[in-house]
Amino acid sequence: QVQLVESGGGLVQAGGSLTLSCAASGRTFSNYAMGWFRQAPGKEREFVAAMSRSGSSTYYADSVKGRFTISRGGAKNTVYLQMNSLKPEDTADYYCAADSRYSLVLDSRYTYWGQGTQVTVSS
Numbered sequence: 001q002v003q004l005v006e007s008g009g010g011l012v013q014a015g016g017s018l019t020l021s022c023a024a025s026g027r028t029f030s031n032y033a034m035g036w037f038r039q040a041p042g043k044e045r046e047f048v049a050a051m052s053r054s055g056s057s058t059y060y061a062d063s064v065k066g067r068f069t070i071s072r073g074g075a076k077n078t079v080y081l082q083m084n085s086l087k088p089e090d091t092a093d094y095y096c097a098a099d100s101r102y103s104l105v106l107d108s109r110y111t112y113w114g115q116g117t118q119v120t121v122s123s
Helices: none
Strands: 004-007 010-013 018-024 033-039 046-051 058-060 068-073 078-083 092-099 117-122
Touching: 004 092, 018 033, 018 092, 018 117, 033 068, 033 078, 046 068, 046 078, 058 068, 078 092
Parallel strands: 010 117
Antiparallel strands: 004 018, 018 078, 033 046, 033 092, 046 058, 068 078, 092 117
8 A cells, every 4th residue: 555645835926936845654756656646626636747767758637848847856756847937827736646557547446545735826
């Protein structure tokens, strides 16, 4: 069982930056494909970013491409989502996800999910 805990959310002005962290309890992410998703109020959860199990490939939703970066660090126990040039439409609850079955997952088929961290971008 993998437990994921997100942190780093908060309130930021448009144009600002935040870095979200996702820590795995007692595991390293080296054998897991990782992803970030978000869900805005009244909307469905949507894909934001993903990293392959090897860490060699990353993918982003068109809406965040060039502004967000997914990465691993902290002895591969932590996955980050660096968010720059934030916009009010980025306001949502952000979730990290992990899966060991596939090398890369670009949809919601992940096995493990965190509880989410809230990001609010004011205009």
